[in-house]
Amino acid sequence: MTPDVATPFPLLSLLLWLPLGGTLLCLLLRHSSNLCRWISLLTTLTVLVVALGMAVSSIGGSGWLFYEDAAWIEPFGIRYTLGMDGISLLLVLLTALLQVAAILISWRQKQRPALFYALVLVMETGIIGVFLSLDLILFYLFWELMLIPMFFLIGVWGHENRVYAAVKFFFFTLAGSLFLLLAIIWLYLLHGGQTGDYSFALDALRQTVLTPGQEMILYIGFMLAFIVKVPLFPFHTWLPDAHTEAPPAGSVDLAGLLLKTGVYGMIRFAFPLFPAAAQKSLPFLAILALVGIFYAAWIAYVQTDMKRVIAYSSVAHLGFVILGLAAWNQLAWEGSLLLMINHGITTGGLFVMIAMIQDRSGTRELGKLGGLWTVFPNLSAFFLLFCLSSLGLPGLANFAGEILVLLGAFKADPLWGGMAVAGVVFSAAYMLRVVQSALWGESKKLARNDDLAVREWLILVPLAALVVLLGVYPAPVLEFLREPVSLLLETGGMP
Amino acid sequence: MENLAQIAMESVNFQAIMPSLVLCCFGMVLLLVSVFLERGRTAPICWLSIIGLVVTGIISINGWNDPQAGFAGGVVLDNFATFFNLTCLIAAGLTILMSDSYLHREGYPVAEYYPLILFTTAGAMWMASGTDLMTIFLGLEVLSVSLYVLAGFFRGQLRSNEAGLKYFFLGAFSTGFMLYGVALLYGVTGTTKVAGIAEAIRLMPDASSNPMIIAGAILLSIGFLFKIGAAPFHMWTPDVYQGAPTPITAFMSAGPKAAAFAAFMRVTYISLDSLQVDMSAMFWVLAVLTMTIGNFVAIAQKDVKRMLAFSSISHAGYALVGMVAWNEVGFSGILFYMLVYTFMNIGAFAVLVLIGKQGEDNLTLDGMAGLGYKRPFLGVAMAIFLFSLMGLPPTAGFTGKFFIFAGALKAGYVWLAILGVLNSAVSLYYYLRVMVYMYFRDPVEDFSWVKMEMATIVSILIAIAGVLYLGVLPGPVMELAKLSIF
Numbered sequence: 001m002t003p004d005v006a007t008p009f010p011l012l013s014l015l016l017w018l019p020l021g022g023t024l025l026c027l028l029l030r031h032s033s034n035l036c037r038w039i040s041l042l043t044t045l046t047v048l049v050v051a052l053g054m055a056v057s058s059i060g061g062s063g064w065l066f067y068e069d070a071a072w073i074e075p076f077g078i079r080y081t082l083g084m085d086g087i088s089l090l091l092v093l094l095t096a097l098l099q100v101a102a103i104l105i106s107w108r109q110k111q112r113p114a115l116f117y118a119l120v121l122v123m124e125t126g127i128i129g130v131f132l133s134l135d136l137i138l139f140y141l142f143w144e145l146m147l148i149p150m151f152f153l154i155g156v157w158g159h160e161n162r163v164y165a166a167v168k169f170f171f172f173t174l175a176g177s178l179f180l181l182l183a184i185i186w187l188y189l190l191h192g193g194q195t196g197d198y199s200f201a202l203d204a205l206r207q208t209v210l211t212p213g214q215e216m217i218l219y220i221g222f223m224l225a226f227i228v229k230v231p232l233f234p235f236h237t238w239l240p241d242a243h244t245e246a247p248p249a250g251s252v253d254l255a256g257l258l259l260k261t262g263v264y265g266m267i268r269f270a271f272p273l274f275p276a277a278a279q280k281s282l283p284f285l286a287i288l289a290l291v292g293i294f295y296a297a298w299i300a301y302v303q304t305d306m307k308r309v310i311a312y313s314s315v316a317h318l319g320f321v322i323l324g325l326a327a328w329n330q331l332a333w334e335g336s337l338l339l340m341i342n343h344g345i346t347t348g349g350l351f352v353m354i355a356m357i358q359d360r361s362g363t364r365e366l367g368k369l370g371g372l373w374t375v376f377p378n379l380s381a382f383f384l385l386f387c388l389s390s391l392g393l394p395g396l397a398n399f400a401g402e403i404l405v406l407l408g409a410f411k412a413d414p415l416w417g418g419m420a421v422a423g424v425v426f427s428a429a430y431m432l433r434v435v436q437s438a439l440w441g442e443s444k445k446l447a448r449n450d451d452l453a454v455r456e457w458l459i460l461v462p463l464a465a466l467v468v469l470l471g472v473y474p475a476p477v478l479e480f481l482r483e484p485v486s487l488l489l490e491t492g493g494m495p
Numbered sequence: 496m497e498n499l500a501q502i503a504m505e506s507v508n509f510q511a512i513m514p515s516l517v518l519c520c521f522g523m524v525l526l527l528v529s530v531f532l533e534r535g536r537t538a539p540i541c542w543l544s545i546i547g548l549v550v551t552g553i554i555s556i557n558g559w560n561d562p563q564a565g566f567a568g569g570v571v572l573d574n575f576a577t578f579f580n581l582t583c584l585i586a587a588g589l590t591i592l593m594s595d596s597y598l599h600r601e602g603y604p605v606a607e608y609y610p611l612i613l614f615t616t617a618g619a620m621w622m623a624s625g626t627d628l629m630t631i632f633l634g635l636e637v638l639s640v641s642l643y644v645l646a647g648f649f650r651g652q653l654r655s656n657e658a659g660l661k662y663f664f665l666g667a668f669s670t671g672f673m674l675y676g677v678a679l680l681y682g683v684t685g686t687t688k689v690a691g692i693a694e695a696i697r698l699m700p701d702a703s704s705n706p707m708i709i710a711g712a713i714l715l716s717i718g719f720l721f722k723i724g725a726a727p728f729h730m731w732t733p734d735v736y737q738g739a740p741t742p743i744t745a746f747m748s749a750g751p752k753a754a755a756f757a758a759f760m761r762v763t764y765i766s767l768d769s770l771q772v773d774m775s776a777m778f779w780v781l782a783v784l785t786m787t788i789g790n791f792v793a794i795a796q797k798d799v800k801r802m803l804a805f806s807s808i809s810h811a812g813y814a815l816v817g818m819v820a821w822n823e824v825g826f827s828g829i830l831f832y833m834l835v836y837t838f839m840n841i842g843a844f845a846v847l848v849l850i851g852k853q854g855e856d857n858l859t860l861d862g863m864a865g866l867g868y869k870r871p872f873l874g875v876a877m878a879i880f881l882f883s884l885m886g887l888p889p890t891a892g893f894t895g896k897f898f899i900f901a902g903a904l905k906a907g908y909v910w911l912a913i914l915g916v917l918n919s920a921v922s923l924y925y926y927l928r929v930m931v932y933m934y935f936r937d938p939v940e941d942f943s944w945v946k947m948e949m950a951t952i953v954s955i956l957i958a959i960a961g962v963l964y965l966g967v968l969p970g971p972v973m974e975l976a977k978l979s980i981f
Contacts (some may be wrong), residue, residue: 073894075973076901112868137897141888148882151927153933163935167927174887174923178916182904185897185912476634 012082019124030114048096086480094458103247112382158245165245172238178230183221219277222270229262233292243311248355272388283326286326292319297426325407332408339401391431396471508565521547522613529606543611545881569627580981581759586750592954617642619754646739656740673718679711692766722755726785736804745844753833781819786812786918825902826974842958843880865938891965
């Protein structure tokens with residue numbers, strides 16, 4: 001995993017710091033909300049274009065597609081190292097895309113717009129930073145940086161119970177990541193003591209010689225942070241609250257992106273650094289994932305708030321992702337990562353749509369909704385599409401990932417695969433319930449009855465197109481994943 | 496015992512005491528000048544004292560990498576002392592900047608305030624460069640006596656009186672302990688020189704079981720621990736911090752504390768090096784106790800100033816973790832942390848100074864509701880300081896804690912580091928609560944009384960710059976801290 005592409009122009013840094021630049025502009029021009037809106041839209045669009053350009057230019061590439069390295073905090077050997085392979089590329093693309101959607105869905109943000117857009121942009125820097133960092137302290141910095149804007153997004157712009165949700169979110173994730181920090185420092189000292197080279201570089205730290213006991217403790221330290229973020233049952237309790245109370249853009253970011261950083265942390269850091277411990281933990285991960293799939297589906301079925309249903313469905317879907325990782329083979333891993341991306345798009349779309357529905361009907365309660373199809377045929381069609389994708393209908397995005405995960409899981413252990421299949425059925429149950437009670441049945445009182453506006457079309461069409469495209473033809477994405485995944489599996493010391 | 500006259504002839508080296516000498520001179524000149532100013536006119540004294548601090552700072556920086564010893568080895572101006580000197584000077588500077596408008600608002604425009612701060616700082620610097628227990632004691636007394644006066648500076652206010660008196664009584668008591676310790680160590684070793692004690696103890700076959708040495712070491716430590724505000728000698732802090740004028744609280748929590756750490760470190764690491772195992776064990780318990788008590792009691796506070804007092808106890812605990820580590824990293828970590836703490840804590844108090852009403856320094860959490868919207872700048876500033884106090888990147892609080900805990904882990908104190916981290920998690924609760932009130936609650940008051948005083952704003956801006964610089968690019972200063980080990 002050595003860099004073989006040296007870009008003369010620091011594209012990765014551009015990608016990383018562009019949103020922060022937008023933040024500063026927003027804060028400076030905070031008196032004109034219109035200007036802020038456009039600045040943030042342009043910023044996110046630019047990031048998307050740059051990321052797309054990077055993707056196109058690196059088709060067929062291998063190793064690190066982009067790489068940057070510079071000295072940063074020298075007394076501790078901390079470096080500013082960024083690297084992008086196929087996995088991080090796809091996740092950065094997803095981030096860029098969903099951020100555009102997040103800005104567009106909050107286009108009419110009335111309450112303190114400048115601050116709002118500024119925070120969404122800070123978050124983008126944090127998330128992209130997590131996907132690009134190859135120095136553990138740099139990674140940790142961005143890992144924490146994601147927290148602060150989300151805390152404020154939930155706490156200031158959230159719904160009724162926002163303060164509780166914001167504090168709970170902050171506390172859970174930070175408590176988890178403090179152990180990550182300790183583990184990072186300890187690993188660094190062990191490595192430095194052995195080699196005399198004190199460094200936080202992922203590549204260097206992988207060479208550390210650890211006793212099984214040390215390895216397991218360090219691994220648990222890393223995984224605590226990641227599992228809470230994913231979130232894996234039983235560490236998921238912060239998620240429904242955070243999702244439900246967050247403003248639409250916050251929900252999109254949470255479900256679409258923040259959860260992915262946990263999975264990314266596992267495959268990029270925890271597994272390669274501690275392969276033997278990871279191997280031992282796989283059955284436990286699989287069990288937690290399976291329990292999560294069923295438990296979340298079961299809870300999702302009795303929720304009356306649409307946002308809560310989707311929140312629990314995220315827990316279930318991420319359960320599939322983790323199950324795929326636990327299966328530990330090429331097929332399952334590709335499936336997991338694909339599912340992650342597709343889940344980001346599908347769930348992002350669902351949260352966007354719930355915001356639109358809430359805008360029109362004034363409620364997210366399933367009991368108070370009904371007959372939307374007759375009033376808003378276009379909106380309902382899109383909603384149906386995203387719901388069907390979420391429940392894993394063949395031909396739509398989520399299915400493509402899920403089927404690969406299931407196949408991989410069968411390969412690893414037929415029992416896991418068998419149980420997970422049943423989980424798919426469960427997800428059909430709660431999603432269909434949402435569709436049934438929101439779209440069909442008697443019409444209820446509505447605040448507005450205009451169908452989709454242009455801005456809303458602009459958000460939904462690309463997302464819907466991707467849902468279909470990735471469902472029918474996921475090959476290009478898998479192409480990007482193939483090499484990095486096989487490298488990760490190999491360097492993890494596995495067949 | 497050498498001939499006194501001989502000592503005076505041979506070892507007078509004004510270079511070694513130049514910074515504190517200059518600062519004392521400034522203080523005395525200012526006292527004189529203030530006589531000729533009409534009552535209530537404090538601005539010239541304020542600015543002159545800032546100039547004094549800057550001049551002293553330049554002199555200190557000039558002495559970098561040029562260690563000077565003098566006065567029969569009683570004083571040494573090495574990098575270690577210089578680093579702490581600069582920390583204390585920064586603390587004093589930030590404090591003075593926020594003081595003038597505050598004194599006028601509270602109705603005590605008394606010029607003597609500034610020379611007193613200068614004397615305190617000089618005492619602190621004296622402590623940092625003392626290599627003889629007597630010199631350190633002298634520094635401590637100069638520092639303490641001025642602080643007693645400053646804590647009770649608002650003589651018409653009951654709470655300030657209480658603060659001054661309490662600090663004085665308990666401080667005098669702890670000084671007694673310390674002197675007892677010095678006397679015992681002198682009794683065993685026959686010297687009060689820091690290095691001499693080390694030498695004598697090393698030559699003793701059974702030093703670590705000699706009751707005189709143990710008692711001496713413990714009593715001496717108590718004196719320092721009291722000044723640091725470490726549990727179980729922390730009882731004075733909340734009341735004194737709450738009652739003292741807010742800028743003085745800010746100053747007390749940073750400058751003198753740093754000085755006490757400096758002297759404490761010098762004494763333990765050099766004189767009591769042979770007792771490392773026992774001392775480390777003692778510090779381990781004290782560090783955990785201090786962090787835990789500070790954090791858990793802070794949770795229960797409704798008054799922001801008092802909450803910050805308890806938080807400052809817990810931060811003394813984090814710094815003590817570096818003492819436990821007893822290695823280069825933990826040790827330079829303390830230097831770095833005290834500097835970081837100076838910026839973030841004084842910054843937070845500066846915000847409190849601005850949003851306090853006349854005669855009501857003591858803001859409740861409710862009183863801060865909606866501050867972030869009514870006074871955006873103050874809200875953002877406070878948020879930055881709070882995030883730093885929590886220890887989140889990219890602020891200095893993170894790099895500081897990182898430094899300290901790296902030291903503890905390097906020395907193998909895994910559990911201590913874990914307990915420290917858990918304590919950080921606890922501390923989130925009360926820091927976040929301030930944030931919740933500032934941003935998630937609707938404003939109750941309109942903060943119309945808040946005057947954005949220029950000097951205070953400058954002090955806040957400097958603190959923000961410090962917090963962000965040390966958080967994002969801590970490399971150079973960390974390097975300096977590592978070079979400052981004696």
